[in-house]
Amino acid sequence: MMKSMQKALNASGAVVRVSSPDEVSKVVKFATKHHIPIAVKGAAYSTSASSSTHGGIVIDLCKLSRVIVDPESHTVTAQGGATWEDVDRAAARLRLAVVGPTTNYISVGGTALGGGYGWLTGRYGLVIDNLLSLRMVLADGRIVNASAEENPDLFWAARGAGQDFGVATELVFKAYPQSNEVFGGMLYFSLDKLPDIVDFVNGFEHQSTGNEGLFFGFDRPPLVEKTMILTILFYNGSETEAREFFQPLLSLAPTVNETEMMPYIRMNTLMNKAAKFGGRKRISGTNFTLPLDIKLLEELCQDFDKIMKTYPRVNQSALMFELLPYNEVIKVPNDATAFMNRGRYYNVASIFCWHAPEIDSKMKSLQQSMMQKIGERAGIARSPHLGDGTGLYANFVGHDASAKDLFGDGLPRLQELKLKYDPTNVFRKWHDLFDHKNVV
Ligand SMILES: Cc1cc2nc3c(=O)[nH]c(=O)nc-3n(C[C@H](O)[C@H](O)[C@H](O)COP(=O)(O)OP(=O)(O)OC[C@H]3O[C@@H](n4cnc5c(N)ncnc54)[C@H](O)[C@@H]3O)c2cc1C
Known part of the structure; x- marks a missing residue:
């Protein structure tokens, strides 16, 4: 070899x-x-x-994709290169589910080590809140285990900044019974429905019990070729309860309504097409707090629409406000793990897609300014009492933010642990904790 x-x-x-x-x-x-x-x-x-x-x-890691489910201990052991689809399938066979991302083409290691949000987050917290242990290959080649009992400092770092500490070859997660189907699917609305949708969104956290999820934002559905409001609904419970909860949206006469009862595993495939789009892409993100200002949303809608009309072959792009209830997430303090994005707020994710290399820098700057506008006008910057989280999800922001922005007060401890576990900074491609501007 x-x-x-x-x-x-x-x-x-x-x-x-x-x-x-x-x-x-x-x-x-x-x-x-x-x-x-x-x-x-x-x-x-x-x-x-x-x-x-x-x-x-x-x-x-594509060959490291084995998944073993233990129905007695309700645990799922996945190799680091397995996809969440592998995990969802294996768990579903035993009527179990784990907290995994809303798109299940992505990998277990790539998502879990940076935190991990999914439709079950409202009920069970983040992916890392359900991580019991992992096995990691360190920079010196040693193969070590990390858990609350074994190498707890590495376990702390691996839950939120794991990509910077080694190669995770095996991860063990808590699993939960999931014998019922869930309610979910996409609704598309014309732009005149925006005020009603924002009204519903602004009441979301008062109504939510933790069993729901709601994504909403702007998209250009195939064949329609115009900007529309996309909402994705999730309810872990009966159809009657789900329809009651989402009644204000369902009664708005959506142009397209694909909601129905479905197995949990299918819910995590609804957005897989977004992962498969060809061409050039860029993900970025920030955070938002409620209530949202309708004027800001109208402006963002216009900005998005203008980009779609101005540049060639960009119509697979999307901007999504992701309401996954945070009550379970904030039960864990920010300093309990290296993940520092816990607070009473939500993530925004954007994926910009295009084909022409000449517009690379234009698309980057348009996306960054859209994220900046949302962060400044809807994010925690305007409401510091909503928690001590940094407001940035490291798996979404790519290299748009510094390690200090991402890890805040946790950065000094992360740097200390880097010196212990990876002193020559071998693993630095995800977010470089020792980028000279980050040394604290
Ligand atoms: C369409 C789409 C939907 C998404 N939806 C969600 C979502 O619902 N929830 C959510 O939390 N995130 C979501 N994300 C973000 C996703 O978590 C990150 O993009 C993640 O980095 C993808 O992991 P990957 O393995 O596919 O990517 P890769 O590019 O292979 O890896 C990403 C990073 O992780 C490192 N890495 C991967 N595996 C390991 C390992 N085993 N050990 C050490 N380092 C490793 C890589 O070196 C790289 O730095 C989404 C992304 C996309 C594109």
Whole structure:
């Protein structure tokens, strides 16, 4: 393996499809000995080039995709390169579910190590709040376990900044009974419904019991070719309860209504098409608090629509306000894990898609200014009493934010632990904790 890797490297770089933690360890040792940059690839859906490298070695985890469910202990053990689809399927066979992201094409390691939000977050918290232990290959090639009992400092760091500490080859999650179907699906509305939708959104947290989720924002549905309001509904309970909860939206005469009862696993496939769009893409995010100002939403709608009309082949882009109830998330204090985005607010995610390389920097700056506008006018910056979270989800913002912005008061401890577990900063492609502007 090492000889062929050396040969490939002499050419332009290498991708190594590892099939065991031992192999990961060998590759990491080889790369560090020869000072070759490493990138770790899960499902490759991040858009900040954090899982690719020019001339270095990509450790591709696609073969590390085994998932084992233990129905007695209600735990799911997934290898680091498994997708959430692998996890959802294995758990569903035993009528169980785990908290995983709303798009299940993405990888277990890539999502979980940075925090992880999903439709079950309202009921059970973040993905990391349900992580019981993990196995990791460190920068010196050692294979170690981390949990509340074993290497608890590494376990602290791995829950929120894990990508910066090594290669997670196995993760164990708490699972929950999920024998009932859930209510969910997409509704599309014409833009004149925006005030009514914002009204409903502004009442969401007073009505919510933790069993719901609601995404809403702007999109250009295929074939329609005009900007519309997309909402995605989720309710973990009976159809009658769900319809009662979402009645104000359902009665707004949506142009398209695809809501119905479905297995939980299907809910996590509804947005998979967004992951598969071809061309160039960029994810970014910020946060928002309620109530939302209708004037801001109208402005954002116009901004989005203008971008869609001005630039070629950008119509697969979307802007989403993601209401996943935070009550369970904020039961865990910000300093209990390295994840510092807990507070009484919600995430906004945007995915911009385009094809022409000439507009790369334009799309980047348009997306950044849209996120900045939302952050300034709807985010925690205007309501500091809503918690001590940073307001930035590291898996969404790519390299738009510094490590200080992302990890706030947790950064000094993270840097200290980096010196212990990865003193030469081998794992730095996700967010570089030692970027010179981040040394505190
Ligand atoms: C369409 C779409 C929908 C999304 N929906 C959600 C959502 O509902 N909830 C949510 O929380 N997030 C969501 N995200 C964000 C997602 O969590 C991040 O994009 C995540 O980084 C994707 O992981 P990946 O393995 O697919 O990507 P990759 O590009 O392969 O990896 C991302 C980063 O994680 C590192 N990494 C991956 N696996 C490991 C491992 N086993 N050990 C160490 N490092 C590793 C990589 O090196 C890289 O730095 C979404 C993203 C997209 C594109």
